[in-house]
Amino acid sequence: MKYLSIKEAMNKGTGKVSIRGWVYRERGSNKLKFVVLRDSTGIIQCVIKKEKFSDEKFKEADKVQIEASMEISGTIKEDKRAPSGYEIEADEFTIVGMSDNFPLAADQNREFLDDNRHLTLRTRRMTAILKIRSTVFGALHEYFRQNGFYEYQSPIFQSVQCEGGSTLFKAEYFDRKDVFLAQTWQLYAEPAIFSLEKIYTMAPSFRAEKSRTSRHLTEYWHCEMEIAWSTFKDIQDVGEGAIKHVLKKVLEQNQEELNILERDPKKLEPSLKKPFARITYTEALKLLKEKCKMEVEWGKDLRTIEEDKLSSLFDTIIICRNYPKEVKAFYMMEDPEDPRTVQGCDFIAPEGYGELIGGSQREHDIEKLKKRLVEMGENPESYTFYLDTRKYGSVPHGGYGLGVERLISWICGLDNIKDAIPFPRTPMRYKP
Numbered sequence: 023m024k025y026l027s028i029k030e031a032m033n034k035g036t037g038k039v040s041i042r043g044w045v046y047r048e049r050g051s052n053k054l055k056f057v058v059l060r061d062s063t064g065i066i067q068c069v070i071k072k073e074k075f076s077d078e079k080f081k082e083a084d085k086v087q088i089e090a091s092m093e094i095s096g097t098i099k100e101d102k103r104a105p106s107g108y109e110i111e112a113d114e115f116t117i118v119g120m121s122d123n124f125p126l127a128a129d130q131n132r133e134f135l136d137d138n139r140h141l142t143l144r145t146r147r148m149t150a151i152l153k154i155r156s157t158v159f160g161a162l163h164e165y166f167r168q169n170g171f172y173e174y175q176s177p178i179f180q181s182v183q184c185e186g187g188s189t190l191f192k193a194e195y196f197d198r199k200d201v202f203l204a205q206t207w208q209l210y211a212e213p214a215i216f217s218l219e220k221i222y223t224m225a226p227s228f229r230a231e232k233s234r235t236s237r238h239l240t241e242y243w244h245c246e247m248e249i250a251w252s253t254f255k256d257i258q259d260v261g262e263g264a265i266k267h268v269l270k271k272v273l274e275q276n277q278e279e280l281n282i283l284e285r286d287p288k289k290l291e292p293s294l295k296k297p298f299a300r301i302t303y304t305e306a307l308k309l310l311k312e313k314c315k316m317e318v319e320w321g322k323d324l325r326t327i328e329e330d331k332l333s334s335l336f337d338t339i340i341i342c343r344n345y346p347k348e349v350k351a352f353y354m355m356e357d358p359e360d361p362r363t364v365q366g367c368d369f370i371a372p373e374g375y376g377e378l379i380g381g382s383q384r385e386h387d388i389e390k391l392k393k394r395l396v397e398m399g400e401n402p403e404s405y406t407f408y409l410d411t412r413k414y415g416s417v418p419h420g421g422y423g424l425g426v427e428r429l430i431s432w433i434c435g436l437d438n439i440k441d442a443i444p445f446p447r448t449p450m451r452y453k454p
């Protein structure tokens with residue numbers, strides 16, 4: 023038996039077809055049973071008529087409940103009244119797996135849905151998000167490979183921190199007390215630019231963020247890149263290029279899914295068609311003061327509420343750069359033209375979706391690096407391997423990290439980042 027996907031069957035449109043999938047809806051009388059079947063490609067109504075089957079077989083059909091799996095063969099035809107415009111009149115059917123009282127229904131609360139995440143994945147909404155997620159991952163790999171980057175992997179068990187001790191997860195590593203889960207690949211990526219020059223990765227990162235927000239996961243997918251011989255502008259250009267490539271692919275391939283999610287593609291288009299807004303931190307403060315009546319003292323980091331206000335002033339992604347040294351990580355390069363600031367940048371998403379990318383040119387002065395490590399309370403000796411990158415043939419270089427679920431959240435217009443990943447991990451949520 024050759025099975026067609028539901029989409030293929032509808033494209034064929036007439037004649038005999040065999041399909042298989044799961045029961046999306048069902049209703050029946052003593053003469054007819056209607057089953058809307060779904061598979062990964064779509065939904066289609068099937069009608070099982072009593073007159074065509076023995077009493078016993080028809081009773082079987084009557085037992086079919088939501089989410090049972092079935093194979094159905096019959097004649098397909100256009101039917102304007104059917105949910106997807108086609109109907110199959112069944113000649114044969116097999117129930118492959120029964121389903122007994124599938125627990126999900128409309129209007130259930132978030133907690134219940136998260137407890138049943140393994141089942142929620144089957145909903146049309148989650149299926150649409152997962153398809154977009156697949157496009158996003160594919161497009162990122164494609165962008166980097168087309169632009170001469172090698173894919174490279176760093177360890178998840180790490181012996182040093184990079185993005186601040188407060189969000190480090192300690193790992194139980196035999197009897198060791200100084201092993202952490204990766205916050206970023208960065209300190210293990212920089213050594214590799216001396217062999218591969220241009221590298222990228224897609225890997226999980228871990229952050230012990232205690233705050234419960236709609237933007238933070240404790241485990242998220244991090245798309246990071248690092249380039250030898252780069253300028254600070256190169257880092258920003260690659261970030262813009264990669265996101266534009268993702269947007270292009272999603273808009274080409276996922277109109278149907280955006281539609282299911284009721285996401286207006288017009289919200290995404292400006293960031294594809296126009297250059298991203300590029301401003302400095304100091305200009306950002308000026309804009310906040312003049313246009314939003316928000317006063318931020320120079321030297322303070324931008325908070326979520328300020329980033330959100332800033333995003334409302336532009337219809338594209340904003341690249342905000344040259345933050346005060348004190349608010350950024352130890353490895354960021356001091357700007358020779360304004361040494362109060364570093365050559366670091368954040369990409370701020372439109373519509374209040376927050377920071378998508380954090381990147382920078384890397385400091386190559388070994389003494390400055392040591393000084394900043396000590397200021398952070400770190401022991402520079404633990405970083406010997408990293409500091410060696412500045413000892414043997416150091417070159418200007420830089421890179422960034424993109425939070426893939428942040429990007430997916432914005433693209434899909436989600437209320438909560440939890441829906442951008444199959445099994446979300448947050449301080450309260452680590453099951454199933």
Ligand code: 4AD
Nearest residue numbers: 206208229238239242377378379380421422423425
């Ligand atoms: O800005 P961050 O902390 O930068 C770094 O980790 C650098 N070492 C990256 C690099 O230069 N290679 O994190 C990068 C991005 C953020 O912009 C954000 O999109 C995402 O990672 N991110 C999170 N996403 C989901 N949940 C969290 N808790 C996140 N923390 C950071």
Ligand code: MG
Nearest residue numbers: 368377379380
């Ligand atoms: Mg950041």
